[in-house]
Amino acid sequence: MEQAKVELLVMDAKQADEQAFTELFQYFNPGLLRFSYKICHNEQLAHDAVQNAWIKITKSLKQLQDPRAFKSWAYQATRWQTLDLIKHYAKERALQVDEPIEALAQTLNEADDVLLHHINELPDIDKHTIHLFYLEQMSLQEVSLILEVPVGTVKSRLNRARKLLKQKMDN
Known part of the structure; x- marks a missing residue:
């Protein structure tokens, strides 16, 4: 997706356009999942972290000043959520390494x-x-x-x- 289209979608999503937010989600979510998995090596934790990141993104999207920064902002939110969940789960029990994300492994x-x-x-x-x-x-x-x-x-x-x-x- 072109950067200009992403910026327009971000601006629309800031105005509570659900379709624009859905397009952003569909476009960025696979990359965010891969990135989170690369950090934690646990598929379930990666899904949880990315879901938490999207919740944070939804709540604070209106405060994003520059639509061009959305991509790095979303990845940064995912990184923080992944690290937070790693800390949380590490306290409860040792993490078990899952098999690689199947969609990635198949390609x-x-x-x-x-x-x-x-x-x-x-x-x-x-x-x-x-x-x-x-x-x-x-x-x-x-x-x-x-x-x-x-x-x-x-x-x-x-x-x-x-x-x-x-x-x-x-x-």
Whole structure:
């Protein structure tokens, strides 16, 4: 979806247009689920976190000043909700790692599977950066906002992660 259309949908959704909000939800929800799952490695927790993020987004959408920031704002809300739920559930019981999200697993071919395996072996900070930049195709600025680090740090993490992936793939 083009950025201009997203901005128009955000402006309409701010005016309580349910259809516009539904379109935003349908467009962004799959990416938010993948991102949340990448953080927590638990499908149910990822669904809960994304649902909580959408509730927060719904309640505070009118306060969003710049419609261009919606994407990074939604991913940031998802990140916060995922981390909150991880903390909450970690106190109650140890998290169990689920099988990968089936829809994502079905779309991978063998080469993608090997690459995804190597990405999953990266340290979390690098793995999240790679996921947002390459798999969700976000800009450096968007990744910076979501992970709450400077753009230079995002560049460093991407560079380090690419080097690590190259070493793993060459072995």
